[in-house]
Amino acid sequence: MSRPTTRSKNKKPRLDNNADRSSEILRKIHALGEITGDDVNQLYNIWKPVCLGCRVNSKDNPNCFCGLIPSTTGSRKSGLWQKMSEIVHAMGPDPSQDLRDSLDFPAGLTNLGATCYANSILQCLYMNTSFRRGVFSIESDLMKQQPVLNQLAWLFAQLHGSKRSFVESAPFIKTLELDNGVQQDSHEFLTLLLSLLERCLSHSRNPAARTIVQDLFRGSVSHVTTCSKCGKDSEASSKIEDFYELELNVMGLKSLGESLDDYLNVEELNGENQYFCDSCSERVDATRSIKLRSLPAVLNIQLKRCVFLPKTTTKKKITSAFSFPRELDMTERLSDPAQGDLVYDLSAVLIHKGTAVNSGHYIAHIKDEKTGQWWEFDDESVSKLGCHPFGEGSSKTMSRDSQTEPSAQTSNGDTKSSNAKKQSSETAVSNTDETFSSTDAYMLMYNLRHSKINRLEKPINGNSADEDDFASISNGNSIPPYLSEEISNSNATLTEACQQYKLRKEKESDHITERRQEVRSVLSEAPVQSCDEPYFWISMNWLREWADNITPSVLDNTTVQCLHGKLPMSKVSSAKRLSAEAWLKLFTKYNGGPALGNQDYCKDCLIDAARKLVSGESYRDRRKLMKEIAESVLSGNCSDGTYYVSKAWLQQWVKRKVLDAPSEADVGPTVPICCPHGQLMPEQASGAKRLLVPENLWLFFYEDAVKVKSDDMVDCPTFTMDSEQCSQCSNELSEVACMEDSLRLSGL
Template identity: 65%
Template sequence: MDGKVGLWAGAKEGHPYQVPYGVVKDTTRDAKSLITRGALATPFLLEDLRFSHSSLETCRCSKCGKDSEASSNMEDFYELELNVKGLKSLDESLNDYLSVEELHGDNQYFCESCGTRVDATRSIKLRTLPYVLNFQLKRCVFLPKTTTKKKITSAFCFPGELDMRERLSEPSDLELIYDLSAVLIHKGTTVNSGHYIAHIKDENTGQWWEFDDEHVSNLGHHPFGEGSSSSAAKPVQTEPSVHLSSTEPMNGVINGNHINIGQLQSSECSIVSGSQTYSSGDAYMLMYNLRRTTKSGEVRQTVSGANHMEIEGDIIYSDNDAALPAHLYEEIKELNASYLDACQQYKSKKERELDCITERRQEVRSVLSEGPVLSLEDPYFWISTDWLRLWADNITPPVLDNTPIQCLHGKVPVSKVGSMKRLSSKAWNMLFSKYGGGPALSNDDYCINCLVEGASTMVSADNYRDRRKVMKELADAVHSGKCLDGNLYYVSKSWFQQWARRKIIDSPCDADAGPTASIRCPHGKLMPEQAPGAKRLLVPENLWLFFCESANSVKPDDTLGCSVFPSDVEPCATCSMELTEVASIEDTLREFKLKQRQNHEKIALGKGFALSSHCKYYLLPSSWLSTWRSYINANGKNVSSSVQPEMLDSVIDMMKCGKAKCCDFLPVCFSCQHSRLLERPLELICKRGTIFQRFSATDGLTIITKDDWKFFCEEWGCTEEKGISAEIEFSNCVANNLAGSCEEMPIIEEHMSPHDEVNEEIESRQPVIKTSPEVCEVCIGERESCELMQKLNYCNEDIRVCFVRGKEAPKSILEASGTISEPDRRISKRSRKTNFGNSINLKVSGSTSIYQLKMMIWESFGVIKENQILHKGSTVIDGETSTLADMNIFPGDLLWVKDSEIHEYRDIADELSDHKMEVQQAEEGFRGTLLTSNISSQVV
């Protein structure tokens, strides 16, 4: 609803019934013309004259008796919003609206004159009233405990005539009597559902009308119907309780949730004596029009206490005293005439359509009654059923069309019997004379040619079925190795098996084509049987001739698919030579791969091996070993898709490259400008006192034995001296080593000692990998910083937030939340199916602030941001100006939040309206790098 009209609290936007302004915007120029003539003291719009009224809110100090400065400010408004809860009538609501409120205690008023907080009184005073007075009944209340809205459905009384003279702060000498003109009603018991209707009074006739969507009903001279005898009245329900201050008994009729109360001598100050009073439990807006009065022989006067407007010559007053500009009155008059003309045209068109429908019905009945052919000796005509449907369903049928039931010879074929009907000569003439078209197809117009062709087709189908049945028996014998005497011919084995499995039908189909297509080589000769898909078998000559006949009948132009290959024909020599060469290459490659699998058995199977200290090993990229492993283990169909790894000479050269690639950070580049390694070896782990290296298929460098390196150099072209060597050494835990941890320190036999002092010394040492050349930590740190920046520079990605009730989070949530997201990490089925309870996915970016994240959580779970204790794992996330990138929150992370319940609940709308904080932008130059990261670079 427009803001100038007012909105019932709790009603949805786009309310179907808006307060009728009339045509307000078109009158702006007329109001301006009145201003220029000096008729008004201040600028105004006609809509303001009819709907706007002014009031002031007075706040008076109880100590000094002075009013506040704001008490002199006039405020314009378009409706009075009245409380309904706990009040029974419009008079009580007005008393409550204009009552004096005392401000004391926590609500004390700060008096500028006294310079302190003092007790005070506050009240609203009406200064002027409009021509149209709107009362907004506040039937919707907010329940803080449940944070929901509730509709008040108690009965509310309001008069048909209302005297507002005593309600002004300065009583007027003239009468301010308003007549009820409209009631807006919401049917339903809840705020979020229901139905809206409007009851509006016609000022010309005094009758009330109900507007319910597209339905309009006459209610008579009462806003809720004429009573139980009226057709609009609803069945009498249990009579609601109506409380009035009248001493007279109520004499009214209950109509649904509404009551028409008879003539009452009310003692309420706003109700005109003798006027009717009504009651409703669903009315939420009341509209009253000012009653204008004139004295005989005097010029029309404006009402004091309402907005002042003088009478001018270009203003026209209608019978109900509504003021309209002259041009607007003429425009409305023309629109009314146009509307009446449109109504008359619609009525005429409706009568014509009804006459046409009646005529068509009579025509259909007459044709149907005359249509049946009573005797086969009587002449009749054929007619298309498709056209009959169009004729019966449409008011204006198309021209009669019998072409769909004609054959190529222009007659009636037997195959079209299901698409046509017989009509008697009389019925046919009735339709043909009116709609024309054709052609006329009589009972003698059956097609002899189509009958002969159909019979011939049936005979041919029977003959084909019989022949194919015989050939099917012969094919089964061939498949069993019998009937191989005489001339024999090759056919494709797969095609033959499919042909033998197919059902016997009336004629050849597309599957019968190409019996030798798959065994014919590109040179037009017989494909060697060793070629893929070239399996073949021999069939007798009579079966071969049947195959050729069927194939040529389906595809007569396909000579390649039906090539003749007798049993004595030799396979293509060129194709045989090519296949021999390919087979030789495949055998050589198969032996090569087998030899490599034997030389590197553990590496080929992806198994680790125990490492010993002070033994020389070599390092290779894990990605190269993974490619090599896939290549030598590929078999069958996977051979063609396997990728051959690069030669080791070039791989080692890239591992030891110069300054040209020192800062590229390419996956294949493992050395830097410092002549050191740009990748770390994979970390060491200890199991049962034995040292192993952690496995990875893509990252880091993997340790291989000296023998493996020697064989690799022979097999993949490299010299042993170019290798990157590595040794296992032990160092103290306090040192900053490359791999391993104090917690995973192995107990190895060669270091075992019966003395506790020696055991404690061994436990304080850990195995590390010493490489030659050494690992360059400077370049690795720069690369990991760039990778971290790329990971934190995300947009519109998902993170999951779990709401935890209680003091501690479940162990499953802590473990999942503390785990760093790794896209390539394997996750067990149990972990994927873990249900974290009350959780939600949120769309965030790396630049999203913690404040914005907390507002999303507030909106999702209803926990105010001051009470949110946000965690990632066991780490508390705080600082509203920080971003998710600053806190190292990655896409896919699981966060959990707990409600401290320290601060009281408040509406999120208050936070959005009061939030004035300027978010401090962090230094962009270091965002996303290890300088602002709170995790170590080794976990990236």
């Protein structure tokens, strides 16, 4: 046999013994009207030994304090014993989590719906120190007139000086009045942004700010058509067109060199496409090409990864690998190479993740100009990439940018000679030791190595009206004073919030620790070690709440009191027995009450309980006797019956369990045999079967009925063996019988 069965088998008789002993004492109390200390010890289970550990808190033992708190390593889902980390979590977010590691660690930008390509571009602009300096040199009164500039400067100031690890880009984006619901083309966005800024900045009186967009990003091209006969260029060829970015094809092209070749490709105009030369005054063969006239300090290269498919009128993303060099020499690409060395360094790679054109995610890898360190900007989060734009072949880069694998290829003679096609592009990007390959890059930024815009880096010495504003902006990157103050305030607020949180957290965890110690300490001295010591009763409900809640309520023993203000025997299972020391600690700390000590068992309730027990026992005994008589009536072995009762009712009565007192069901032994006129129902009526019971049984039924429904005698009409059946009911029944008979006859 399995152990639990054996145990429960052994346990039951012991409990019964205890119950028997208690009944014995109650009978004695009923008989003598006296209660001794030993009686109370037995009846209130005080005698039970201190529980040394049970699975659930035992209600039968007032000396059991098990299960009130979890084990030393355990925890609960809520309250005082919840995991400390969860309690701290419930305090709300820790503002210090928003703190930047240091101001050398760039801040991220929050993503407002479909603006993450905007975030990428804003980070590129911010990370360009010349542009940043330009923005910081905008005079404050112009800011007031130009919300776009105001918000941009504020955004940059935050990226520069805020202690927050990410900054809201939304206020700036809002001033641009873009439609957030639509993913715009990032190329459209850059064009729109630069022309808007150029327009706004043109109002600046500060030269450092006024032309910063043109100075940094503007280059020029011309579309040149040359007559093959006279060698002269067309008139339109001298027209210079500005550009802020070069848009290059990537479809079918493998590298930046190939794309530049494609862009500057010389087109032959002959046959149908012949050109009319003004000088020759006739249609002649000619060539047409784009000529790079001048290149900007920051060369933005858009890669046309997104192509329009005329057949399906949809856009498609080209996901083929495309390589580009760390170092880009554009000297030979210029129409007039005499402008000097034009060597560019890769400064940013903008990446579109995802295959769909109109959705996906934009991130940017940008180089810090000062340190050469590359950073990945992914909206709010910024991570270090090292000195490689795609990370140092780290596993992180491999897994996160599975499509953008770093491929620092060292070009050597072998690859050049074996791939003749590539040769022109390979040589064009001369001095290229390192190239990178990406399937997702859609924009590249290259910075001119020896930028000519040095004037921006010189301190401003002039009669500027806002001299103070610029005073701090020399070659450093200081925020202008009017923004600096706001940044300081915002940082102070954040610092304050962090300190407040820290204090609150410390206070909370100190409180929790203190409370836990208190609960453990009080519970450790809670058990009363002997029956002679003074003790106090405590409501188990309150004790449980006190042990489980971070902030317990006032001590409340009223739920275990009887109407005499004492602890009745019936409430012992809802109370525990505390040592005087433990009680004093709780009572002085939590007040409330009332105190229920050794002498506060309820005598009145005990005597009442004793009386009920005895009367219950005597009722049970009597009823057992009556049951035997009833059974003999039902089996037809009773000849001295004098009172009628319903047969069906009697059958039910015999089946019912014998309790200490009659129940509701014991009412109405004659109800089913009583007709609507209050007479004895004719026996042929349905459900009116009756039996004669002896007088002592009838009187027992009658007493029970009166006990249960003392004020309603009508419920128990009495019919003796001499009672007549109701004549009216008899007539009605025989009429019905006659009708049925005649119906049966006519039916035949």
